[in-house]
Amino acid sequence: MKHLIIYSHFNPDSFTKAVTDKLFDTAKAKGHEIKMIDLYADQFDPVLKASDIQTEIETPKNILAYQELIKWADHYSVIYPLWWGQMPAILKGFIDRVFANGVAFQYGPEGPKGLLGGRSARVIINTGTPDIYYEQTGMHKAQVRVNDAGVFGFCGIDTQITFFGDVAMGSDDLRKSYLEQVPVLVP
Template identity: 40%
Template structure:
């Protein structure tokens, strides 16, 4: 099994980094092939340019984007790890999606009907955020995030979303809570 991890957090000591390490170790123990694309380490350019847009319309992408697309094609499953900032993903992750999930690669329209071209690939989403789950539920943010990312991006492009984790109050998590979260993650990947 081939598993791609797309990771976006600038702090090497972050909770998200711990999640990435936990997932990578879990997958390797299960004898999966694992590739990690750390967008900050790669200094990935998130800016969708006019040249990108013109190229997408004609099926041309830059070599850097083609390389990222090749990683996605290679993978049976993709894990996206990023914090929720300002009720959304970090700009570098959004830019990755804007540029890499291009028309003709991730989706297309057949006779006006949208078709996800990444069908057959599993997706896992790992998010941390500062608010509590109760606060997110009360304002509907949990459902809004699932709608905009799970449905609006990943499912739209054909991914089969297996799990979407929201780890709340991440900036105040205790060591015990973090261990519980790690166990939840390990269990989700073991069951897949």
């Protein structure tokens, strides 16, 4: 399996990094061919530019290289902390710039069509808020809708979402139990 891991956190001591490491080790043990995008380490510029979307201007080389990676993969793991009810800005900007028209989707006479069909994604979202509260308030539902219908599913990717809640104030045992669940999230 060609497995692309997209990691979005500035802190190597974060829970998000611990999840990413566990996922990486599991995928390696399963024999996956793995490529990792570490957006902070790459100092990715998340601001969409005319050159990203206007065909008459040359697309930046780093964006073309990321686009090759998303076409290369047949599975994506996307791991991030929830910030203000949304994905980190650096990841949002990555999607804006890399999942471009003609690469990840295309508009035709019948509307938009995903170009990344046949691929799967596991999105892992870490939240400070306990799961039960976000289940009750519809916040989880909103994340599923945005990630699936709004982004990855829109591009034709079969998308599954996992939430790990209460990770900041919860106990070490809770965080440990989440890390133990990571292997089942790797195909």
